[in-house]
Amino acid sequence: MEKKYDRRMHSAEHLLNQTMDRIYQCGRCFNAHIERKKSKCDYRFNKALSAAEIEEIQTRINRIIQSDLRVNEHFLSKIEAENRFNIEKLPPDAGDRIRIVSIGNYDHCPCIGPHVKSTAEIGKFKITSTAFNDGVLRIRYKLEN
Ligand SMILES: [Zn+2]
Structure with missing residues (x-):
């Protein structure tokens, strides 16, 4: 986890991860570097992306952004969270109440x-x-305003 996350950039990372996994079933990024001005995410992958694919990813993400979805949170026990999600990236001291962000x-x-x-x-x-x-x-x- 980075020390200081930019909310907008970090929320965009969630959307990018979900979008990549929906299109390519590649899972979420295994490494991310999130900063206010520019960010990067690394995925285990098997090829380069074409210009058309990049366009498609952007279009899907901007459609979600424009539809102005609410961001909510709820809590699961660690066992429930483990059953439904990969929680490897959470710090080991995350406790028994795991926050799920939707x-x-x-x-x-x-x-x-x-x-x-x-x-x-x-x-x-x-x-x-x-x-x-x-x-x-x-x-x-x-991100552009
Ligand atoms: Zn997050």
């Missing part, structure tokens, strides 16, 4: 970070570049 019905993810209240706050999502190397796809993105 973005409308689009994404549900155990997370301790700060999020926007609804997706319209995120602004416009733009992929700035992608790179594929040795089984890892890196997606860099930024």
Whole structure:
């Protein structure tokens, strides 16, 4: 977990992860670097993305942002959370009440970070570049107001 997450960027990361997994069944990113101005996420992957694919990912994410989904949280016991989610990325001292963050019905993810209240706050999502190397796809993105 990064020390200080930007809410908008970090909430966009949730949407990118869910969108990537829906399209490619690649799971969520295994590594992320989230900053206010630009962020990057790394996925285990098997090819480079075409321009059309990048466009499709952006379009889907911006559609979700524009539909202004509410971000909600609820709590599960650690055992319930383990049964339904991968909680490996949570710190080991996360405790027995695991917070699940939901973005409308689009994404549900155990997370301790700060999020926007609804997706319209995120602004416009733009992929700035992608790179594929040795089984890892890196997606860099930024947000425009
Ligand atoms: Zn989060």
